Amino acid sequence: MDLPYIEPYKIKTVESIQLSTPEQRKKWIEEASYNLFKLNSDQVIIDLITDSGTGSMSDKQWSEVMLGDESYAGSRSFLKLEKTVKDLTGFTHFIPTHQGRAAENVLFSALVKEGDFIPGNAHFDTTKGHIEYRKASAVDCTIDEAFDIAIDHPFKGNIDLQKLEAILQKYPKGKIPFVLMTITCNSAGGQPVSIENMRAVRALCNQYEIGFYIDAARFAENAYFIKTREEEFAEYSIKEIVKEIFSLADGMTMSAKKDGLVNMGGFIALNDPKVYESCSTFAIMYEGFVTYGGMSGRDMGALAQGLLEGVEFDYLESRIQQTAYLGKRLDAFDIPVLKPFGGHAVYIDAAKFVPEIPKEEYQAQSLAIELYIVAGIRGVEIGALLADRDPVTRENRFPKLEMVRLAIPRRTYTLSHMEYVAVAIKKVFDTRKEAKRGYSIKWEAPIMRHFTVQLEKN
Numbered sequence: 001m002d003l004p005y006i007e008p009y010k011i012k013t014v015e016s017i018q019l020s021t022p023e024q025r026k027k028w029i030e031e032a033s034y035n036l037f038k039l040n041s042d043q044v045i046i047d048l049i050t051d052s053g054t055g056s057m058s059d060k061q062w063s064e065v066m067l068g069d070e071s072y073a074g075s076r077s078f079l080k081l082e083k084t085v086k087d088l089t090g091f092t093h094f095i096p097t098h099q100g101r102a103a104e105n106v107l108f109s110a111l112v113k114e115g116d117f118i119p120g121n122a123h124f125d126t127t128k129g130h131i132e133y134r135k136a137s138a139v140d141c142t143i144d145e146a147f148d149i150a151i152d153h154p155f156k157g158n159i160d161l162q163k164l165e166a167i168l169q170k171y172p173k174g175k176i177p178f179v180l181m182t183i184t185c186n187s188a189g190g191q192p193v194s195i196e197n198m199r200a201v202r203a204l205c206n207q208y209e210i211g212f213y214i215d216a217a218r219f220a221e222n223a224y225f226i227k228t229r230e231e232e233f234a235e236y237s238i239k240e241i242v243k244e245i246f247s248l249a250d251g252m253t254m255s256a257k258k259d260g261l262v263n264m265g266g267f268i269a270l271n272d273p274k275v276y277e278s279c280s281t282f283a284i285m286y287e288g289f290v291t292y293g294g295m296s297g298r299d300m301g302a303l304a305q306g307l308l309e310g311v312e313f314d315y316l317e318s319r320i321q322q323t324a325y326l327g328k329r330l331d332a333f334d335i336p337v338l339k340p341f342g343g344h345a346v347y348i349d350a351a352k353f354v355p356e357i358p359k360e361e362y363q364a365q366s367l368a369i370e371l372y373i374v375a376g377i378r379g380v381e382i383g384a385l386l387a388d389r390d391p392v393t394r395e396n397r398f399p400k401l402e403m404v405r406l407a408i409p410r411r412t413y414t415l416s417h418m419e420y421v422a423v424a425i426k427k428v429f430d431t432r433k434e435a436k437r438g439y440s441i442k443w444e445a446p447i448m449r450h451f452t453v454q455l456e457k458n
């Protein structure tokens, strides 16, 4: 008999959760115009709105906070972080930034110009934003399997090589500065990319003489999936896999709020000294001097330690198994969920969950609100509200999938919290046929409406 997975840590500090009643939550969500982003965190029991910057630091990371060297130039904390990143990734140059999108801003300032094309697997929102802001285009070359929730494929984050090669052939040299691979692929449900796929992309980049960069926010979770799903690497350590991944690329941008196990931070690491020089100039303009780049010394120290803890196999296994535990519990209740389960979140198929609610009345948002009222759980809508209006016709866009994402913060909740979430969702599932009406928009901003939208109940 196999022993169950446990969290490989025990609790030294606790943060209390404010409990509340459905009646209180009904009033609060109405006051928040049915927008979950407008709730105060004390009005939430289990907060699954994002896994970004919401994890817990270890005792060793908090020790680094005390050891932080706040010197403007050349601080010990910077040197510690620089050494850790170089050892872990093999890249030769390193620049800290205040978070992931800042790393994108600095790197793209150096490499992306108007009229360029940046192919990759489904780019993250801020990545796409920074590309489009420069009047360049992000081209999604993700494999088709990624968008069919019923298909079980071990590496749904992979790039379709034929789609990629077609893009490389279509545009003249000089129009494609690099291919950008996001690991794991956040926009495709936290699905991993295989090393086999990365090698093939590298070969194409070599053939067409273009760069290959990695958006590495969840590189350690991706390495765990490689170890457990890609035969060649079954006996490799996570650190060895991480080295192998980055050896294939010219550089990376990192949101340390994910696999860096810190609440704020980011960086760029790369090999080309010319690109480093150019990035340094932009880093100084946008972020700060190159030995702090928008981070405090104490935060750089905590990140150096967090990166090491983030690639420990036992930590990663409990992280991924916790996500899978929630997914499997929901699956056992016949609740429609995206499979295979990704690294950082479980996605509920809201269109199947509340089929009686018309899609024009925001199925996923309706489900997310109900889950909040019933159990105080805050997920996030990935559906028509997020998809927004067509910028030209101003018509509402209805995406293929209406989903509620439950993102799981790192080392923050226990299995018993996951059990609470699973049972709460089952409770909502049992009364789903009664849900016939959704919500209408009372007010919305011209762009990025989901953050501030005001809704009314139909």
Ligand SMILES: *Cc1c(COP(=O)(O)O)cnc(C)c1O
Residues within 6 Å of the ligand: 052, 099, 100, 101, 102, 124, 126, 127, 182, 186, 215, 217, 254, 255, 256, 257, 258, 265, 266
């Ligand atoms: C979070 C994230 C970013 C942006 O990072 P921030 O730290 O939020 O600025 C970029 N890419 C991916 C894949 C992410 O998940």
